[in-house]
Amino acid sequence: MSRLLVIGCGGVAQVAIQKCAQNKEVFTEMCLASRTVSKCDALKEKLEKQGYPVKITTATVNADDVKDLVKLIKDYKPDAVLNVALPYQDLTIMDACLECKVDYIDTANYEPEDTDEPVWRAAYEKRCKEKGFTAYFDYSYQWAYMDKFKEAGITGLLGTGFDPGVTSVFTAYAKKHYFDRIDTIDILDCNGGDHGYAFATNFNPEINLREVSANGSFWEDGHWVETKPMEIKREYDFPQVGKKDMYLLHHEEIEALGKNFPEVKRIRFFMTFGQSYLDHMRCLEDVGMLSTTPIKFEGKDIVPIQFLKALLPDPASLGPRTVGKTNIGCIFKGVKDGKEKTIYIYNVCDHQECYKELGSQAISYTTGVPAMIGTALVLTGKWKQPGVYTTDEFDPDPYMELLNEYGLPWVVDEAPKLVD
Numbered sequence: 001m002s003r004l005l006v007i008g009c010g011g012v013a014q015v016a017i018q019k020c021a022q023n024k025e026v027f028t029e030m031c032l033a034s035r036t037v038s039k040c041d042a043l044k045e046k047l048e049k050q051g052y053p054v055k056i057t058t059a060t061v062n063a064d065d066v067k068d069l070v071k072l073i074k075d076y077k078p079d080a081v082l083n084v085a086l087p088y089q090d091l092t093i094m095d096a097c098l099e100c101k102v103d104y105i106d107t108a109n110y111e112p113e114d115t116d117e118p119v120w121r122a123a124y125e126k127r128c129k130e131k132g133f134t135a136y137f138d139y140s141y142q143w144a145y146m147d148k149f150k151e152a153g154i155t156g157l158l159g160t161g162f163d164p165g166v167t168s169v170f171t172a173y174a175k176k177h178y179f180d181r182i183d184t185i186d187i188l189d190c191n192g193g194d195h196g197y198a199f200a201t202n203f204n205p206e207i208n209l210r211e212v213s214a215n216g217s218f219w220e221d222g223h224w225v226e227t228k229p230m231e232i233k234r235e236y237d238f239p240q241v242g243k244k245d246m247y248l249l250h251h252e253e254i255e256a257l258g259k260n261f262p263e264v265k266r267i268r269f270f271m272t273f274g275q276s277y278l279d280h281m282r283c284l285e286d287v288g289m290l291s292t293t294p295i296k297f298e299g300k301d302i303v304p305i306q307f308l309k310a311l312l313p314d315p316a317s318l319g320p321r322t323v324g325k326t327n328i329g330c331i332f333k334g335v336k337d338g339k340e341k342t343i344y345i346y347n348v349c350d351h352q353e354c355y356k357e358l359g360s361q362a363i364s365y366t367t368g369v370p371a372m373i374g375t376a377l378v379l380t381g382k383w384k385q386p387g388v389y390t391t392d393e394f395d396p397d398p399y400m401e402l403l404n405e406y407g408l409p410w411v412v413d414e415a416p417k418l419v420d
């Protein structure tokens, strides 16, 4: 029995909320709060029509405003807050949870909306020099809450989507059950789905395009190696999907895994992209449409990437037209009982099956299900520990069981093809 406050009602949130409704024993009351409350109202109506017993209320909230959040949390008195808004709101929501002493869960690590803001920029440039990677996001801002969350006796569970999230749980599971020592990890994210548009992103366009147009990087021998965007390309034959081109990206779980599994010599992350996506992205970048710096247009300030977002299809609307499968997982190489060993732990998810079940495409589905699972484990006390943690820092077994139970079954291949 628990009361959950969910912030955000976009593509990922809609899956997470419906999955919470399916998990009747844990989630008995929910408040759906977002900037556009009509989306929360529509989902409440859908779930009530389907006869789910969970008691739902809705609210409007500006998650950029700590006072507004604190008021809502004090009014609703939830046992936990699930942040499925945008990474821009991570710190304001964490601040509000701290003030109200409520557990906090999210799916993506903090990045600022305005990357030209001088105080943030100075800290960012220092970090680029010291750590050697230039992504706009990193864990330092949220890890800085460790002592405050400990003192308040609340849990912060960071990054419980698929990647990060499940990929980090796969790592903890591999270490617990398959290896004495892990030497290398290759995280592979393949979306073999086709939505029929020449160009669309499968989660929030602004966040997605910022991520994939940035420099790549990987972790090797205790430090970062940075690459140009899309500089490293490999082809991989994905089980149930087939051969796809994939590119090395910087990704947030590398930072947490590098810290928490210091024995691992190399961690890389690859994501598949089709040629049409890459051509469109390069063209948009070349003309300045991916810029986060406001420009004056007819007397008004506009941020090019936000204007582009308004033109692109809403990722939440891709469900009915996306066909094909995703294959996301991790290839681990290491040693068990003195012998070398390699395994690939992965999940395959079918876009149309997700659409039939919840009205969503597989990217929202593969993120929303783990968001529900992480929240359920915090609420039931299995993953409750004061402080701020990523998903690789807890016992992976209950999470792995819930993945099987709630629609993301996984496979362990003990003779996988490797990435060179």
Ligand code: NDP
Pocket (backbone or CB within 6 Å): 007, 008, 009, 010, 011, 012, 013, 033, 034, 035, 036, 039, 061, 062, 063, 064, 084, 085, 086, 087, 089, 107, 108, 159, 160, 161, 162, 163, 164, 165, 202, 203, 204, 207, 315, 316, 363, 366, 367
């Ligand atoms: P969407 O853009 O579809 O949804 C974001 C939601 O947050 C919208 O409902 C939006 O409101 C709401 N929102 C935005 N700003 C505010 C605000 N200031 N106050 C209140 N509500 C706000 O994004 P997605 O669902 O695609 O992504 C959600 C999160 O999931 C992101 O953080 C993303 O990075 C993360 N993600 C994580 C993945 C993983 O595997 N770990 C994979 C994919 C996504 P409105 O409806 O008004 O726009």
